[in-house]
């Protein structure tokens with residue numbers, strides 16, 4: 001086994017906040033596995049996820065301590081992404097570590113352009129190549145059959161579930177190594193949710209995945225590892241079976257059995 | 262007692278609205294009656310000197326159009342700066358306040374200002390002076406619309422753009438502005454409608470001319486200024502021409518406004 005990412009002793013403080021929102025967090029993201037983050041609202045799950053592609057840095061003044069190591073493409077060594085400064089490095093980071101948000105965020109363009117856009121920014125210009133990637137990503141995101149005749153329609157005309165799968169297609173078109181999901185199904189109906197869960201279990205073969213979810217069954221169904229967070233701390237991290245069957249910390253047990261949270 | 266107060270207020274408010282509407286209807290009615298009577302092909306094919314309005318209509322559209330052409334890039338750039346790059350700095354607040362003040366500045370003041378800084382030094386009225394006056398009136402409106410429309414773009418969309426590796430510049434140009442495109446376009450259209458009907462800023466800047474001209478360096482034909490001049494002439498025919506011009510101007514402004522509203526309704530859906 002090999003870790004794609006390793007969060008090591010991360011302490012994160014929002015700009016102007018008196019206290020850190022994350023305290024000394026440890027979290028490995030194993031390659032080609034699904035890691036789930038659970039915990040009550042406000043415990044810092046999104047904050048942690050958003051540190052892992054440094055999307056926090058859109059806004060000035062936040063403060064990181066510790067390290068977040070990302071495996072280099074040659075798989076020989078790790079780079080601490082908290083050390084990145086230049087815009088070009090940040091862009092490269094976000095191409096390698098993709099992110100899917102809670103609310104679907106289609107760009108104001110056609111379905112095809114939504115996918116082609118990020119691709120063109122990476123320098124892929126040839127039309128045929130772009131079209132191939134569009135088709136392949138939409139197939140991987142289990143959306144191709146539904147939209148193959150609507151590629152030139154405005155993406156905002158798709159249903160919520162389709163929009164979310166389009167966002168996933170858009171992310172995987174860039175061939176990321178890690179995909180971060182922040183409650184990707186909480187705004188969707190059960191059928192779209194199922195479609196996305198199935199897709200995630202397929203995506204695991206190619207990508208390393210970290211998913212935040214409020215739905216405990218979802219975490220149990222799709223993840224290999226689960227981390228339980230509470231008040232900015234990583235209370236327990238283990239294999240998903242262990243966390244749900246015989247957690248070693250009392251707080252974890254209380255949370256998953258629904259006694260608090 | 263409270264019910265009675267309610268009724269009284271309702272009656273007062275309705276009456277006030279009725280009075281307002283009555284005068285509006287009266288103005289429009291008179292305008293139509295007097296204006297339509299004078300409309301014929303002759304008006305559109307002859308210049309003012311020959312009893313037509315061709316040169317002044319074209320002149321008015323040129324003045325406003327060129328002012329818009331210059332106003333769009335400056336106003337939009339400033340609006341984008343305020344919303345996307347300015348943050349909450351003092352400078353941002355200052356520019357916002359300044360453009361709000363400019364927006365409510367009486368247009369005659371702008372006209373007088375241009376008179377002082379352009380017309381007096383150059384010694385004569387000119388098309389460019391008129392363009393400058395309209396430009397000054399217009400830019401704050403475009404700044405404000407752009408600022409407001411970009412504010413409506415969901416923050417998640419910007420984050421999503423960054424998350425696929427777009428730079429701030431790309432997110433702004435390709436995603437944020439595109440999302441707000443229709444709203445900004447409507448704002449520009451309404452700003453155009455606003456300046457196309459202005460008289461005061463042109464009175465001492467472009468002046469008006471009886472003759473066909475596309476030379477912005479000299480006194481320039483203007484519809485609004487001509488209406489103002491025609492209305493006070495002793496000659497019946499000239500006054501009639503003034504009414505016709507007023508009617509055409511109103512129809513034009515109304516038309517642009519309707520397009521603008523239609524477009525903005527369409528985007529809100």
Ligand SMILES: Nc1ncnc2c1ncn2[C@@H]1O[C@H](COP(=O)(O)OP(=O)(O)OP(=O)(O)O)[C@@H](O)[C@H]1O
Pocket residue numbers: 014015017021039040041042043044045046047048
């Ligand atoms: N921009 C911000 N500035 C300051 N504090 C913030 C900011 N965003 C979040 N916080 C705080 O950080 C803590 C963690 O928030 P976070 O959004 O990570 O929680 P979460 O676990 O994702 O919750 P939820 O399940 O509700 O999404 C909360 O106490 C929150 O108030």
Ligand SMILES: [Mg+2]
Pocket residue numbers: 045046047182
């Ligand atoms: Mg969250």
